[in-house]
Amino acid sequence: MNRWLILPVLVPFLTAVLLALLNGHPRLERAVNLVSCAGLTVFVYWLLGHVDAHGIQAMVIGGWFAPWGVAFVADRLAAIMLCLSMSVGTVVLVYTFFTVEPRQERYFFHPLLQVLLLGVNWSFITGDLFNLFVAYEVMLLGSYGVMMVGASKPQVRQTMAYIAINSIGSTLFVMGCGLVYATLGTLNMADIAQRSAQLTGERAALVTAVSMLLMVVFALKAAAFPVFFWLPDSYPIVPAGMNGYFAGMLTKVGVYSLMRLFVLCFRQPGAELVLEVLLVLSGLSMLFGVLGALCQWEVRKILSWHIISQVGYMLMGIGLAASGADVAQAGVVASIFCVVHNMVVKSSLFLIGGIAGRISGSQKLSEMGGIAGLAPGVSILFLVAAFSLAGMPPFSGFIAKFVLIRAGLAGGHGVVVFVSVVTSLCTLYSMSKIWNYAFWHAPSVSAPLGRYRAMMLPTAVLVLSSVLMGVVAEPFLRLANDAARDLLDPRAYQEAVLLPIPEPTTAQTSRLGGVP
Amino acid sequence: MALVIGSMFAAGTYMILRPSLIRVVLGFGLYSNAANLLLIACGGYSDALQAPFLRDGADGYMDPLPPDIILTAIVISFAVGALLLIVSYQVYVDHGTDDPENLPRDPLS
Numbered sequence: 001m002n003r004w005l006i007l008p009v010l011v012p013f014l015t016a017v018l019l020a021l022l023n024g025h026p027r028l029e030r031a032v033n034l035v036s037c038a039g040l041t042v043f044v045y046w047l048l049g050h051v052d053a054h055g056i057q058a059m060v061i062g063g064w065f066a067p068w069g070v071a072f073v074a075d076r077l078a079a080i081m082l083c084l085s086m087s088v089g090t091v092v093l094v095y096t097f098f099t100v101e102p103r104q105e106r107y108f109f110h111p112l113l114q115v116l117l118l119g120v121n122w123s124f125i126t127g128d129l130f131n132l133f134v135a136y137e138v139m140l141l142g143s144y145g146v147m148m149v150g151a152s153k154p155q156v157r158q159t160m161a162y163i164a165i166n167s168i169g170s171t172l173f174v175m176g177c178g179l180v181y182a183t184l185g186t187l188n189m190a191d192i193a194q195r196s197a198q199l200t201g202e203r204a205a206l207v208t209a210v211s212m213l214l215m216v217v218f219a220l221k222a223a224a225f226p227v228f229f230w231l232p233d234s235y236p237i238v239p240a241g242m243n244g245y246f247a248g249m250l251t252k253v254g255v256y257s258l259m260r261l262f263v264l265c266f267r268q269p270g271a272e273l274v275l276e277v278l279l280v281l282s283g284l285s286m287l288f289g290v291l292g293a294l295c296q297w298e299v300r301k302i303l304s305w306h307i308i309s310q311v312g313y314m315l316m317g318i319g320l321a322a323s324g325a326d327v328a329q330a331g332v333v334a335s336i337f338c339v340v341h342n343m344v345v346k347s348s349l350f351l352i353g354g355i356a357g358r359i360s361g362s363q364k365l366s367e368m369g370g371i372a373g374l375a376p377g378v379s380i381l382f383l384v385a386a387f388s389l390a391g392m393p394p395f396s397g398f399i400a401k402f403v404l405i406r407a408g409l410a411g412g413h414g415v416v417v418f419v420s421v422v423t424s425l426c427t428l429y430s431m432s433k434i435w436n437y438a439f440w441h442a443p444s445v446s447a448p449l450g451r452y453r454a455m456m457l458p459t460a461v462l463v464l465s466s467v468l469m470g471v472v473a474e475p476f477l478r479l480a481n482d483a484a485r486d487l488l489d490p491r492a493y494q495e496a497v498l499l500p501i502p503e504p505t506t507a508q509t510s511r512l513g514g515v516p
Numbered sequence: 517m518a519l520v521i522g523s524m525f526a527a528g529t530y531m532i533l534r535p536s537l538i539r540v541v542l543g544f545g546l547y548s549n550a551a552n553l554l555l556i557a558c559g560g561y562s563d564a565l566q567a568p569f570l571r572d573g574a575d576g577y578m579d580p581l582p583p584d585i586i587l588t589a590i591v592i593s594f595a596v597g598a599l600l601l602i603v604s605y606q607v608y609v610d611h612g613t614d615d616p617e618n619l620p621r622d623p624l625s
Contacts, residue, residue: 137592153610167596171547174589182558
């Protein structure tokens with residue numbers, strides 16, 4: 001029993017409370033926030049090493065054994081995600097020290113940031129479907145707060161739409177939880193994997209239908225086709241710096257949940273149908289995302305549309321899990337690697353976009369220009385991150401796409417592979433458009449409008465780690481490989497979560513006859 | 517029960533699709549309550565079943581977990597509903613209209 005697993009949730013929670021009390025002392029708030037983030041980052045890296053060495057760690061809360069109690073489970077995938085969440089979170093926090101306005105800090109920017117981290121970490125580490133819903137709500141409430149912190153008119157207007165769409169998604173999520181409980185009689189993820197594998201016939205088809213509802217919910221959060229329309233309208237409005245965290249983490253929480261539920265949990269006969277649907281959606285997401293990006297002329301908008309096409313790559317990896325064992329393994333590895341690569345690169349691109357905006361005073365390509373001459377360092381960072389996103393060797397994006405396309409070809413999914421290659425080319429074109437208009441061309445300003453040098457340090461950390469992932473890919477791929485194996489074969493996960501306990505004697509009643 | 521849930525969802529969908537922010541908020545309220553009713557239905561609601569207290573002569577008891585889930589869901593939908601209401605009011609104050617069609621176009625482009 002590893003009770004330290006509560007820390008990634010408990011620390012942000014206590015810090016948020018403390019920061020709310022400290023409101024009005026910006027220096028102290030920043031210090032507390034940074035210490036908390038950095039400390040937790042160190043812990044989650046230790047956790048990753050521990051899980052990698054000693055296998056999956058699990059704890060149940062309140063002495064109720066799983067599957068009844070709420071379980072917190074750290075397998076390799078969850079630990080990797082926690083590491084990324086906290087690293088990107090810390091880097092973004094340092095970056096926001098240079099961008100956040102005093103008005104935003106007064107309106108509880110720091111506590112809201114911690115609430116957001118709390119929700120994200122929680123959704124990674126929980127092993128219970130309904131608990132995942134609660135984690136999502138905490139994350140979403142934090143993100144609503146951060147999105148409209150300071151409450152300027154455009155912020156409030158765009159956040160309204162974001163809240164409305166997400167609250168409808170949450171309602172569907174609650175329904176999905178209820179229906180899973182009605183059909184399977186459990187909400188614990190390890191137990192869902194166990195029980196769904198035993199189903200046959202109509203029962204299995206019913207569970208597949210219910211899981212399809214959950215698929216829609218997570219596709220909405222991940223901004224996959226056809227439910228992506230909310231993202232390009234809302235992300236650009238997030239305060240500079242924080243949009244790096246939003247872009248890097250929030251959609252990936254949806255992708256992570258899809259991976260967790262549809263690769264690990266739902267194993268009834270016919271569950272492949274959901275994965276096949278995901279594969280089709282992935283191709284459409286890639287295509288629509290990149291086409292949307294091509295017709296945008298605002299840096300943040302272009303980058304937001306690219307999130308959608310990148311989510312397509314991750315879904316493609318998950319979709320490949322429906323194929324044979326080897327292809328499934330390779331697909332999930334590719335998907336994990338894409339998520340990791342994208343969290344780092346996408347965040348850094350948004351941070352660079354923020355710096356470019358600071359230098360030229362605008363985010364519109366028509367009003368930018370000549371940044372390569374004004375700030376050569378920033379342009380090098382952009383070039384590296386953009387090439388990495390487009391999948392040029394030797395950066396991490398190349399490895400991610402290479403593994404993915406090889407898996408796709410091995411599975412015989414030529415169409416999706418073709419779409420992904422075309423999308424890659426269009427991404428390169430779209431990045432070169434930003435490069436062309438914002439970094440080359442005649443300078444729009446004679447000197448940088450704002451101080452930007454300090455902002456480069458946190459950005460450079462992210463860009464460098466992306467390069468590192470590409471150049472020294474071996475250990476990262478090995479980790480992704482092990483994480484994928486844990487997902488595809490649920491036995492280790494079940495052993496860690498479900499303790500051998502006697503079967504309940506009294507039959508519970510459920511109208512749909514969930515509990516046998 | 518199924519009819520009630522279905523019509524609440526239909527009404528909620530209709531409200532959300534109306535061009536008015538306050539109706540979106542109310543539609544969300546209908547949605548979340550319809551979802552709660554659905555959870556009750558999932559839990560095997562019936563007059564014949566009793567609360568889960570052990571005593572002699574009880575044939576079966578209601579599953580306590582769905583009410584538990586509903587309780588959590590009510591609290592959360594209450595918080596989100598309140599936030600949604602405040603934000604839609606602020607949009608109304610800022611722009612003098614609650615018709616999304618009349619709001620200024622995307623402020624960034």
